[in-house]
Amino acid sequence: MVNPATSPHKTRVDPETRKEIRHRLLRIAGQVQGLQRMLDEDRYCVDVLIQVEAAREGLRQVGRLLLRSHLETCVTDAVRRGDGPAAYDELIAILYKFCR
Amino acid sequence: MVNPATSPHKTRVDPETRKEIRHRLLRIAGQVQGLQRMLDEDRYCVDVLIQVEAAREGLRQVGRLLLRSHLETCVTDAVRRGDGPAAYDELIAILYKFCR
Amino acid sequence: MVNPATSPHKTRVDPETRKEIRHRLLRIAGQVQGLQRMLDEDRYCVDVLIQVEAAREGLRQVGRLLLRSHLETCVTDAVRRGDGPAAYDELIAILYKFCR
């Protein structure tokens, strides 16, 4: 698997998706701050757990947007130049690492 | 299931757990900001996806700390006063809502 | 964590839950056989993937029934005799091992 941390690849997320991701990240940042407030206010643990999951789901949707963009750009290019298998190796490694 | 949003219950997270959650939330907030930076720097999608999952995992660990505290306090009290079934209903509803 | 494989504990699943689990396991066994048939019939991969997940969801519901029974019996007894923390250690280890 290509070592993403040092990968020379650049992302080519289109402007519209970029805007939506930015919007979602701002909301998630607000949710994370809200979690601290809930703790400070001694809110019921189950309430706080529900908010933890709401923030996780927000991040999952960011992941979905990124994955879609990755398929449309990097994976599509790889398939067209005959490097599909390597791109699929990386894709499956990511998906099965984070998805139970 | 008790409607957590308006639940009269108060959380009784112990100081040490509270401190650890605070520390983790600060780190997660930093990770979420970092995601925006990565996007602005056009970092490789797979890199960004890995960071999305790192932030999700951070939130999952916050959930774990909260769940443990909830078991030690609210669920234990409920079992002792004979309300175990109601507490288990709520617990399983939360666990199976967020866990695939 | 108690080594479940050699645990002296006995399960005390009530007859009704036992019956429901048996029913679900029979259905899951049928789904797993069905997957082989679909493969033999060269069914569309996405169709087969959907059936894989249906069988996984069936197993998840079996897990839910077992977890509920475990809470009602083993965990409740542990809490009443003051062994709540050990029971919670085991519970959280299981939950966070299998749940992303």
Place this chain on the structure above:
Amino acid sequence: MVNPATSPHKTRVDPETRKEIRHRLLRIAGQVQGLQRMLDEDRYCVDVLIQVEAAREGLRQVGRLLLRSHLETCVTDAVRRGDGPAAYDELIAILYKFCR
């Protein structure tokens, strides 16, 4: 999203993958039977829960093999004939339906 249930598509799983999936499905079938035996033997709930997850993980690996095959065949063909977006819609719908 194409309605997979009535999809005209045929799967083109290669013989080697087909063989591995068959092998795994047989093992999973054995695990599911084993779960019923464990219940009949009143084995400790946590033991049984661990086996439920082992069978789930087995199915997850079958899904991984199918997904890989799907990428290599159907998705690759779709990209080459310019139908990448439709194939990605279907792929992401499946992944995000079953993956939390």
